[in-house]
Amino acid sequence: MKKYVIDRGCKACDACYWACPKKAIYVDQQGAHIEQEKCVHCGICYESCANEAISVYEE
Amino acid sequence: MITLQKKNGRIIDPQREVPCLGEYDVVVVGGGMAGIGAAIASARKGCKTLLVERESALGGLATLGLVNIPLDFSAGIGKEMLANLDAVEGHWHRNSDPEKHKLILDRMVTGAGVDLLLVSHVVDAIVDKGRICGVVLENKTGRQAVLASRVVDASGDADAAFFAGCECMSGRKSDGKNQACSLEFRLGGVDWDKYNASELKKNDPSWLKLIEKAVAEGDMPYAIDNHLNWVTHVPGRPQHCGQDEISMCFAHSRNCRPLDAKDLTRMYLEGREQADILWKFIRKCVPGYENCYLIDTGTLLGVRESRRVVGEYVLTTLDFARAQQFDDVVCLTGHHYDLHNPDGPGNIKWAAETINGQTHYVSTHGQYGSWAPPGNAELSDGFGRKGKDFQRKTLPSSIPYRSLVPAKIDGLLVAGRCLSSEFMAQAGCRLVLTCLNMGQAAGTAAALSLKHDIQPRKVDRVELQHVLLKDGCDLGQKYWEIPGLEGELATLETSTRT
Ligand SMILES: Cc1cc2nc3c(=O)[nH]c(=O)nc-3n(C[C@H](O)[C@H](O)[C@H](O)COP(=O)(O)OP(=O)(O)OC[C@H]3O[C@@H](n4cnc5c(N)ncnc54)[C@H](O)[C@@H]3O)c2cc1C
Ligand code: SF4
Ligand code: SF4
Numbered sequence: 001m002k003k004y005v006i007d008r009g010c011k012a013c014d015a016c017y018w019a020c021p022k023k024a025i026y027v028d029q030q031g032a033h034i035e036q037e038k039c040v041h042c043g044i045c046y047e048s049c050a051n052e053a054i055s056v057y058e059e
Numbered sequence: 060m061i062t063l064q065k066k067n068g069r070i071i072d073p074q075r076e077v078p079c080l081g082e083y084d085v086v087v088v089g090g091g092m093a094g095i096g097a098a099i100a101s102a103r104k105g106c107k108t109l110l111v112e113r114e115s116a117l118g119g120l121a122t123l124g125l126v127n128i129p130l131d132f133s134a135g136i137g138k139e140m141l142a143n144l145d146a147v148e149g150h151w152h153r154n155s156d157p158e159k160h161k162l163i164l165d166r167m168v169t170g171a172g173v174d175l176l177l178v179s180h181v182v183d184a185i186v187d188k189g190r191i192c193g194v195v196l197e198n199k200t201g202r203q204a205v206l207a208s209r210v211v212d213a214s215g216d217a218d219a220a221f222f223a224g225c226e227c228m229s230g231r232k233s234d235g236k237n238q239a240c241s242l243e244f245r246l247g248g249v250d251w252d253k254y255n256a257s258e259l260k261k262n263d264p265s266w267l268k269l270i271e272k273a274v275a276e277g278d279m280p281y282a283i284d285n286h287l288n289w290v291t292h293v294p295g296r297p298q299h300c301g302q303d304e305i306s307m308c309f310a311h312s313r314n315c316r317p318l319d320a321k322d323l324t325r326m327y328l329e330g331r332e333q334a335d336i337l338w339k340f341i342r343k344c345v346p347g348y349e350n351c352y353l354i355d356t357g358t359l360l361g362v363r364e365s366r367r368v369v370g371e372y373v374l375t376t377l378d379f380a381r382a383q384q385f386d387d388v389v390c391l392t393g394h395h396y397d398l399h400n401p402d403g404p405g406n407i408k409w410a411a412e413t414i415n416g417q418t419h420y421v422s423t424h425g426q427y428g429s430w431a432p433p434g435n436a437e438l439s440d441g442f443g444r445k446g447k448d449f450q451r452k453t454l455p456s457s458i459p460y461r462s463l464v465p466a467k468i469d470g471l472l473v474a475g476r477c478l479s480s481e482f483m484a485q486a487g488c489r490l491v492l493t494c495l496n497m498g499q500a501a502g503t504a505a506a507l508s509l510k511h512d513i514q515p516r517k518v519d520r521v522e523l524q525h526v527l528l529k530d531g532c533d534l535g536q537k538y539w540e541i542p543g544l545e546g547e548l549a550t551l552e553t554s555t556r557t
Contacts, residue, residue, distance in 0.1 A: 008255060009264030011289070012426050015130060015153065018393035018455065027424055027451075050128045050153040050291055051264070052255060 002041050003057045006032050010053040019048035077195065079204045083109045083174075085505045086194060086207035088181045091119020092491050093475025094213035095164055096136050096498025097505070100530070101211070102171040104506030109205060110173050111196055113180040114358065117164040119215060121491045122157045124359040125243035127306050128291055129155055131492040132391050132455070134533035136499050140167065151294035154306070159295065181214065184223035190469040190514075191223045209505040209515065210471050213498055216318060217366040217477035225465045226369040229318065231482045236401035238363040238486065240315045241288065242330025243308050245354040246338055251292050251303035254347030269344060278340045283333050284311035285404040285429055304354065308361070309337050313402050317362040326360055363399055363476070363489065370479025371516055372461035376410045379484040380421050380441030382452050385459035386542050387520040388534050389500035389527060392493045393455045395423040398486045405429025410483040414443035423452040423487070454538050458488060460520050463501050469514045474501035496532065503527060 006016075010031030017025050017032065024038035025045060031053075034045070046054045064071040085101040087094045090112030098110040110117075120126045130153060133141055140163065144150035149159030168175055178198050185193035185204060193206040212219040221227050230237045254260055263269055265286040273279040288308040296304045310333035316322035338353045377383075379396070398407040408428035409420045419439035420432035432438065437445045444450060462479040463472050475494040476485065504523050508515045521543040524534055534541060 007261070009260040009262070011264050012424075014393065014395055014424055017424075027426070029426070046152075048153060050130065051289065052152055052292070053264070 001059050002043065003036070003059045004034055004039065004041065004043065004046055005055050005057060006034060006053055007055050008053045009051070011051050013051065015048050015050065016045040016054065019044050077202045077204045079206060080196075081109070082206040083107050084207070084509055085109070085209045085211065085502070086111065086205055087211045087213055087502070088194060088219040089119065089212070089214035089475070090114075090117040090164075090168075090175075090177075091213060091215055091475060092121050092494040093215075093498035093501070094119070094211070095140075095168060096495040097211040097213055097472075097474055097502035098168055098173045099136050099171040100499045100502030101506050102173045104503060106506050106509060108173045109176060109207070110168060111176050111179050111181055111194070111205070113178065115177055116161040117168060118157070118161050120359055120361060121155070122161045122164070123357060124361050125157055125245060125306050125357040126308070126361065126491065127155045127157050127160070127293065128153055128289065129491040131393060131490040132496065132533045133492060134496060135527070135531040136167075137492045137495045138531060140164070140495070143167065148295035152292070154291040154294055156293055156295050157306075181219055182222075184210070184219050186223050186468065189467070191219070191471045194219055194222075208470065208509055211498070211501045211505055212368070212471065212473045212477065213475045213501070215362065215365065215476050217368045217473060220368045220465055220468070220471060220473055220477070221366055223468045223471060225468050225471070227366045228369060228482075229366045230364075231401065237315050237317055237365060238401055239399040240312045240317060240326050240363065241308055241361040241399070242310045242312075242327065242334065243306060243357040243361055244310070244334040244338070245293065245304060245306050246341070246348070246351045247302070247304045247354045248350045248352050249303045249305050250301040250347040250349075251305065252299055252347075253301075254345065257346040259346060266345075273340055273344060278344055279336060282404050283337065284309060286406075288406070301350070307337075310334055311399070311404060313400070315362075315401070317360070317365045323360060330360060331356055364482070364485055365477070367477050367485055368465045368473045368479050369467075370462050370473070371464045371466055372459055372479065374458065374462045374478065374480040374484045374488065376412055376481045376483040377414070377421070377441055379456045379487045380410070380423050380452065382441075382454040382456050384454075384535070384539050385457050387460040387524075388457040388541065389460045389463065389523065389532075390458050390493065390496035391455040391533055391535050392458065392488050392490060394487045394490050394493070395426070395452075396483050396486050398428075398483065400429070409438055414439070417443070419443050425449060425451055455535060456487065457535060458493070458497060460500065460504065460518070460523060463497060463504070464516045469516070472501040472505055472515050474498040499530070499532060500527060503530070
């Protein structure tokens with residue numbers, strides 16, 4: 001299973017927030033974060049991040 | 060030729076006869092994202108359509124301005140465009156290849172049956188009894204007129220609307236200053252993997268500390284901007300071999316007057332000087348860029364905001380923050396206030412607004428940008444809630460059809476960054492695909508108004524929305540009901556913002 005983590009310099013642009021079909025992403029002053037329990041591993045956020053701040057890890 | 064005649068220090072340009080290039084159902088002024096959407100939509104609805112663009116290629120800022128991040132709701136013609144870009148490896152992680160993008164647009168526009176006229180500058184509008192009925196353009200051939208039953212102004216600067224006598228706004232209310240302009244540039248020879256894995260990218264992605272240090276140590280003579288706005292990897296090039304190509308938004312001109320050719324000249328010169336400083340600083344100080352070189356700067360200066368027309372409805376700053384739902388919604392945006400500081404470095408992601416008689420510093424998603432509000436005041440949401448009561452915007456903002464219809468002149472629609480909106484509302488409504496979606500709505504409305512022989516302001520919004528939905532547009536049907544369209548909505552597929 002693929003795990004998506006926002007760990008490569010998020011610029012809080014908000015794009016992934018709107019892209020995520022499960023509303024599994026929230027954005028605070030530190031940037032965007034994925035709530036892993038809500039995530040369905042679809043990868044849409046990964047593609048939507050023009051800043052490539054989202055990493056994919058194989059679990 | 061005109062004979063020299065002077066009056067009060069001005070030159071007299073006497074009335075002259077100009078050849079008429081043709082007569083069209085719809086003339087679209089400007090071939091940027093909004094113009095593309097409008098021209099394709101209008102031609103597909105059977106209108107004889109002419110698209111006039113002053114540059115030598117289509118796409119406007121998204122191609123010639125090197126703004127290669129087509130963000131926002133991908134639907135309708137925009138979705139088709141991204142799929143076409145995907146098919147030629149010209150789109151990846153919401154980064155596009157500006158060169159392939161131009162070619163895709165050429166093919167889409169001509170494929171839809173649009174007559175295309177490049178290198179032609181619209182310099183005037185032809186008006187008859189309060190109705191625009193054509194434009195005057197200048198190009199290598201000279202000065203020509205084109206007659207049109209409907210005109211869509213997608214010039215970004217509302218040129219045609221202004222020439223036709225529409226009331227327009229420009230800049231912020233307090234001092235009329237426009238948003239900062241930025242000349243984009245591309246670098247080659249970049250080791251993207253190295254940069255992406257670097258501590259800098261991880262811990263200081265906007266290079267705030269790096270820039271401070273560079274200014275202190277003389278690697279940058281002054282803070283051209285206090286942050287890196289964005290850097291993207293241009294797709295479809297050699298990758299993972301230390302030879303990547305990137306596109307960068309970093310240069311930043313202040314106190315801009317983007318409707319004044321003299322000041323535009325100043326900004327192009329300044330932008331190229333800034334790019335020259337920046338790429339050398341980057342090569343010295345940024346991991347992965349040790350062997351980089353400058354490829355080019357944008358053909359078009361990045362003008363974020365200039366003239367905005369006064370329409371049947373002026374989209375307000377608070378409408379935007381409150382995600383106000385309009386019955387006549389024609390497109391959506393998921394963006395936030397994105398103001399590039401008119402007279403200093405940095406960006407500002409809040410708007411000072413009066414709510415219930417009190418000043419609030421309104422934000423849609425709780426971010427300040429570069430500068431906190433005066434006195435470090437707390438941010439409010441669009442309804443004035445603060446602190447633990449602050450609620451981020453969870454619905455996209457809508458753009459109503461009335462914001463695309465100028466209040467005064469008939470026969471005319473606008474689309475793109477010149478929509479009828481307050482300064483800070485426009486700061487959230489100008490993403491690449493937002494402009495394209497507005498264009499599709501305007502082109503479709505122009506066609507409907509001709510079909511029924513009515514003025515654009517009289518177009519039945521339910522019929523317009525019905526057609527837009529059938530053509531794959533996103534009117535927020537996933538989020539809310541649109542009066543008059545309830546039954547239909549359930550049967551339609553919804554779009555995504557990716
Ligand atoms: C520096 C910068 C960074 C940005 N970053 C992003 C981003 O990361 N993501 C995103 O989605 N959006 C971004 N944007 C916003 C987005 O690029 C623009 O708002 C959008 O592309 C505007 O589209 P438009 O069609 O309204 O106008 P334009 O792209 O300006 O198109 C107008 C067209 O009309 C032509 N024209 C103008 N006047 C005339 C005339 N008189 N006669 C004939 N032709 C004329 C122009 O040559 C141009 O081709 C950025 C903008 C800037 C400036
Ligand atoms: S992988 Fe899919 S569900 Fe998970 S956060 Fe990303 S977009 Fe949302
Ligand atoms: S899209 Fe990327 S940069 Fe933007 S908020 Fe999401 S993770 Fe951060």
